[in-house]
Amino acid sequence: MTGGPPGRSGVLAVDSGGSGLRVAVRVVTGEAGAPGTAPRDAVPQGATAEEVTKEPVRTGPRGIDPGHLMEQLVPAVRSLTARTGVSRLAAAAVGAAGFGTLGDALRAELPGALAREFGVRRVALAADAVTAYVGALGVRPGAVVAAGTGLIALGTDLSRWRRADGWGHLLGDCGGGAWIGRSGLEAAVRAHDGRPGGSAALLACAQEEFGPVTGLPGVLYPRADRPAVLASFAPRVADCAAADPVAAEILRAAARHMADSAAAVCPAGEEARVALTGGGVRMGEVLLAPVREELARRLTHARTVPAEGDPLHGATALATALAGNSLALPLDASLLHVVTSAPGEA
Amino acid sequence: MTGGPPGRSGVLAVDSGGSGLRVAVRVVTGEAGAPGTAPRDAVPQGATAEEVTKEPVRTGPRGIDPGHLMEQLVPAVRSLTARTGVSRLAAAAVGAAGFGTLGDALRAELPGALAREFGVRRVALAADAVTAYVGALGVRPGAVVAAGTGLIALGTDLSRWRRADGWGHLLGDCGGGAWIGRSGLEAAVRAHDGRPGGSAALLACAQEEFGPVTGLPGVLYPRADRPAVLASFAPRVADCAAADPVAAEILRAAARHMADSAAAVCPAGEEARVALTGGGVRMGEVLLAPVREELARRLTHARTVPAEGDPLHGATALATALAGNSLALPLDASLLHVVTSAPGEA
Numbered sequence: 001m002t003g004g005p006p007g008r009s010g011v012l013a014v015d016s017g018g019s020g021l022r023v024a025v026r027v028v029t030g031e032a033g034a035p036g037t038a039p040r041d042a043v044p045q046g047a048t049a050e051e052v053t054k055e056p057v058r059t060g061p062r063g064i065d066p067g068h069l070m071e072q073l074v075p076a077v078r079s080l081t082a083r084t085g086v087s088r089l090a091a092a093a094v095g096a097a098g099f100g101t102l103g104d105a106l107r108a109e110l111p112g113a114l115a116r117e118f119g120v121r122r123v124a125l126a127a128d129a130v131t132a133y134v135g136a137l138g139v140r141p142g143a144v145v146a147a148g149t150g151l152i153a154l155g156t157d158l159s160r161w162r163r164a165d166g167w168g169h170l171l172g173d174c175g176g177g178a179w180i181g182r183s184g185l186e187a188a189v190r191a192h193d194g195r196p197g198g199s200a201a202l203l204a205c206a207q208e209e210f211g212p213v214t215g216l217p218g219v220l221y222p223r224a225d226r227p228a229v230l231a232s233f234a235p236r237v238a239d240c241a242a243a244d245p246v247a248a249e250i251l252r253a254a255a256r257h258m259a260d261s262a263a264a265v266c267p268a269g270e271e272a273r274v275a276l277t278g279g280g281v282r283m284g285e286v287l288l289a290p291v292r293e294e295l296a297r298r299l300t301h302a303r304t305v306p307a308e309g310d311p312l313h314g315a316t317a318l319a320t321a322l323a324g325n326s327l328a329l330p331l332d333a334s335l336l337h338v339v340t341s342a343p344g345e346a
Numbered sequence: 347m348t349g350g351p352p353g354r355s356g357v358l359a360v361d362s363g364g365s366g367l368r369v370a371v372r373v374v375t376g377e378a379g380a381p382g383t384a385p386r387d388a389v390p391q392g393a394t395a396e397e398v399t400k401e402p403v404r405t406g407p408r409g410i411d412p413g414h415l416m417e418q419l420v421p422a423v424r425s426l427t428a429r430t431g432v433s434r435l436a437a438a439a440v441g442a443a444g445f446g447t448l449g450d451a452l453r454a455e456l457p458g459a460l461a462r463e464f465g466v467r468r469v470a471l472a473a474d475a476v477t478a479y480v481g482a483l484g485v486r487p488g489a490v491v492a493a494g495t496g497l498i499a500l501g502t503d504l505s506r507w508r509r510a511d512g513w514g515h516l517l518g519d520c521g522g523g524a525w526i527g528r529s530g531l532e533a534a535v536r537a538h539d540g541r542p543g544g545s546a547a548l549l550a551c552a553q554e555e556f557g558p559v560t561g562l563p564g565v566l567y568p569r570a571d572r573p574a575v576l577a578s579f580a581p582r583v584a585d586c587a588a589a590d591p592v593a594a595e596i597l598r599a600a601a602r603h604m605a606d607s608a609a610a611v612c613p614a615g616e617e618a619r620v621a622l623t624g625g626g627v628r629m630g631e632v633l634l635a636p637v638r639e640e641l642a643r644r645l646t647h648a649r650t651v652p653a654e655g656d657p658l659h660g661a662t663a664l665a666t667a668l669a670g671n672s673l674a675l676p677l678d679a680s681l682l683h684v685v686t687s688a689p690g691e692a
Contacts, residue, residue, distance in 0.1 A: 101563070101564060163539075164539040164540065164541055165535075165539060165541070167532075167535045167562070167563055168563050168566075168567055169516075170515075170528060170531075170566060170567070170572060170576065171528070171531050171532055171535050171562065171563065171566065172532055172535055172536075174532075182516060182517070185516075185517050186513075186517055186518055186520075189511075189513045189517050189518055190518075193509075193510040193511060193607070193610050194510065194610045195510055195511070195606045195607060195609075195610045196606050197606075216513070216517065217447070217513055217514050217517065218447060220514075220516060220517065221514055221516070226516060230516065260541045260542050260543075261539070261541060263541075264539050264540045264541045
């Protein structure tokens with residue numbers, strides 16, 4: 001892809017998560033492509049084309065496996081550059097779940113592999129919380145609560161990052177999908193036992209989802225994806241919340257936990273914005289209304305806003321800023337790691 | 347062992363749990379042994395000799411493995427009958443963790459195996475909660491809270507059993523060792539994050555136990571015995587409770603959960619007794635004092651008493667009652683299952 005006649009320039013963005021890769025190539029605005037180099041169906045400058053792969057990147061003894069990521073990335077990028085008419089990738093940003101603790105091999109090998117394969121010399125590797133942040137708020141000070149199966153809050157005043165929670169389903173992730181689902185199932189078994197805090201409505205839902213409640217431990221504990229099983233019950237808690245006070249209180253408690261985490265990381269100053277992002281948003285107003293109330297109560301100085309976009313949008317924004325030498329975010333080995341290689345290095 | 351001259355008669359008791367088997371042979375009071383049949387060092391009538399094995403009984407696709415249990419039981423019983431001079435086992439009681447959900451193969455095969463191997467024709471198979479109950483209260487109406495790594499409450503009016511909690515560390519076991527440890531570790535990471543509900547004292551303890559707190563997820567989640575890892579932190583929560591209000595409130599909440607479970611299963615009537623048993627007792631007054639207070643508040647009609655003995659003591663009492671045809675407890679396939687075989691059946 002390098003060394004040919006000057007063509008249209010673009011950036012590469014990747015979001016690597018539990019359900020596979022999402023890959024985007026964006027035509028960089030402000031760099032004109034040579035006339036006639038783009039195929040007929042190419043997207044216009046500034047626009048983005050996306051592909052999705054179905055296989056999550058493997059995690060091995062060295063952490064997230066850069067070779068397995070590249071295997072899936074190469075055909076997706078070939079297809080996207082062909083579709084967009086991009087002949088030169090000026091920068092790439094890869095956001096990956098688990099990057100902070102499992103990113104050593106990515107840090108060591110991925111920038112070189114991207115340089116060799118695609119000629120890209122500016123690479124940002126980021127935790128998925130960072131791409132979620134930039135996707136939701138852009139490069140602005142504030143706090144983002146990313147609530148999917150788990151929950152993590154990330155904040156920045158643009159000079160340093162702060163994070164809260166994200167400790168996983170046994171130590172925290174308070175207010176995330178697994179937490180909400182687990183709380184709902186605990187209320188179900190409490191109702192079965194005749195203990196306080198039980199909900200007959202959640203017991204009925206649990207039996208619909210998982211069969212007789214006495215078999216629930218046998219359904220849940222042998223599974224390797226227990227947090228996902230727990231989180232699968234969160235929408236049923238949301239369904240019950242309008243009519244069931246126990247379910248409503250679970251969502252209110254989740255909202256308080258989200259506000260606690262946001263408050264722990266949000267910078268001072270009137271310009272701070274706060275957003276909620278991730279699958280939690282899909283639970284709708286039954287969760288979003290108490291979240292807005294709790295954020296307003298705990299973060300009087302910050303403005304709560306809807307997320308602008310998703311983590312792939314964030315990775316695209318990171319790559320675009322990197323291509324324009326304007327990445328104004330704090331660097332941190334476990335959150336946002338940037339490598340710029342010289343032309344001969346790869 | 348059968349068919350010889352009449353000798354001293356005894357009963358066999360087994361407690362099968364997460365750390366192996368505890369086995370006891372008790373010389374049955376009221377049946378005189380033939381003079382001279384007991385070796386010099388035999389224990390007197392009514393007394394009990396015990397052995398311990400180190401290997402937990404395997405659980406396979408058919409549940410708890412009766413063959414593996416017998417492999418460990420046979421040498422222990424040979425040794426115990428020799429030590430006690432018992433030449434005839436009138437009855438056996440086996441209490442096993444997981445019996446309710448994983449006891450099918452035990453129900454199908456263990457009574458026959460015990461009859462063939464030891465000539466014992468009256469066999470009680472019980473959930474460990476039942477042997478804990480009988481060990482703590484004997485054959486009396488009331489409620490027992492068995493708090494180890496997990497937590498289950500069992501109650502009876504002597505006509506039926508009721509149970510509460512025992513749902514495992516993700517759905518309940520509220521107030522048990524894993525619950526207390528998990529709550530303590532959540533308070534530790536909250537302190538690290540600067541979220542409300544944190545405890546600097548528990549954070550310091552967590553770092554002493556598990557190393558830097560940012561590495562805690564990597565220590566905990568790969569382990570197969572996560573509940574035991576969580577429960578291993580419970581004693582540290584107890585250590586902190588005198589000086590740390592967050593730790594004290596965790597133990598107070600555990601005590602409330604225990605009282606909730608006891609209240610859900612305790613029969614009405616002035617004669618009901620309530621006891622706490624299991625490893626939780628070893629946490630001492632820092633937990634026992636709030637437990638007594640919460641039980642007194644929730645169960646005004648019942649008398650809180652110390653546990654008389656442990657689950658092996660309970661299994662011994664079950665076997666002794668069975669030998670004397672006086673087992674006055676409700677039968678229930680998943681809690682207490684009794685098989686009496688005719689002499690020719692084995």
